[in-house]
Amino acid sequence: MEKSDIRTVQRLALWGIPFAFFVMGLKLVAWWVTGSVALLSDAMESSVNVIAAIVAFAAISYAAKPADKTHPFGHHKAEYLSAVLEGVLIVVAALLIVKEALPAVFAPTRMDAPALGLAINFAAAVCNAIWATVLIRAGKRYRSPALAADGQHILSDVVTSVGVLVGLVLAILTGYAVLDPLLAVLVALNILYQGWKVITHSVDGLMDHAVEPEEAEAIKAAIAANATGSLGAHDLKTRRAGAATFVDFHLVVPATMPVGQAHDICDRLEDAIRAVQPGAQIAIHVEPETEQAHGIKVKIERIIR
Structure with missing residues (x-):
């Protein structure tokens, strides 16, 4: 990644902190004016966004x-570790929401000033x-795994907010106050699912x-087209660590070269590989044809694993 790109990613991560505080504030106001358990659960998820934004920037x-x-x-x-921590925080938020919502299921109460609260929460969802x-x-x-994970988490927050808004409108129209805490429980289940996805992706x-397969094919094509003078290549391996890509393979050359x-x-x-995979860190093991595994002849235009 170029230095200018790194600075761009850092700036976005830094701006995510005050933005997360702003959205959380809006949702807390929405809960305060309504007393809705579902809106409280939505605000609690946003509190996780604040912590996640700070961790992502670090x-x-x-x-x-x-x-x-x-x-x-x-x-x-380090970015993957941030994403794993964010996934864990999402799960913790879901458990806290369940703790708040379950008692209200058995003792539901009507919301105060529902129109104002829903309007404020809708504005927060649009910003998110x-x-x-x-x-x-x-x-x-x-x-950037950390930036992508933060974005996916916030997107799941948007889905949650939309679901809460639709459900609360139904609760107001039907008069069934119990829909409010039930929505909070559904929010918690959705958050648990999103947290699990973030954790598994980051651990991977x-x-x-x-x-990705298409990237691997592009690397193979670059090697095949630019290995003139060699006898071929084999044992191609790639791996990704955050924004960095590592490419490793063996290049077979005549023993007298x-x-x-x-x-x-x-x-x-x-140069050819970096043209299709910018910034790649490449390790090429040059070996004479006499050392080629099992004596198999490898043509330049064919890269084997």
Whole structure:
């Protein structure tokens, strides 16, 4: 990732903190004027957004640190740790909502000033929808797991808010006050599901997941088209750590080829791979044809695993 891209991601993460406080404030006002348990549950989820925004900013800032002696491959995976923590916080929020909602199921009360409260909560949902779209797009563009996870979480908050608003309108029209706490329980179940998705996706990233299939094919094509002078390549491996992509493979060359010539081929291959996978960290193991595994001849235009 370029330095300008890193700064953009950090700025977005930083702005997420005051934005999260602002939206949480709106939802708390909506709950205060209505006394709705469902709106309280929605506000409690937003309190998790505040913590998650702070954690995401800290993780993104740490992940941007350059490699050092103790972390020679960089600090990219810090973003995955942030996303895992965010998933755990989402689950905790869901449990707290259930704790608040269950007693109200057996003793429901009518809302005060419902129109004003719902209008305020709707405004908060619109703000969240816009911000979630910005974060998700930026997360995909800059390959930032923390930013993408934060955006997905906020998007789930939007879905929750819309569901709460629709349900509360029905509760007002039908006069069934019990719908309010029941909605809060449904909100909690949805939050649990979203938290589980965030955690599993982030843990998968910590396990050195390979690049997407179409990206792997582009890397193979780049190698095949630029390996002229070699006998082929094999044992291609890729992995992703946050915004960083790692590519590793073996390049087979004639046993009599000078080191300088083999080095020139490697330089050409690195440029070609970075053209399709910007910023990739590449390790090419040059080996003579006599060392090729099982003596299998590998043609340049065919990359085998």
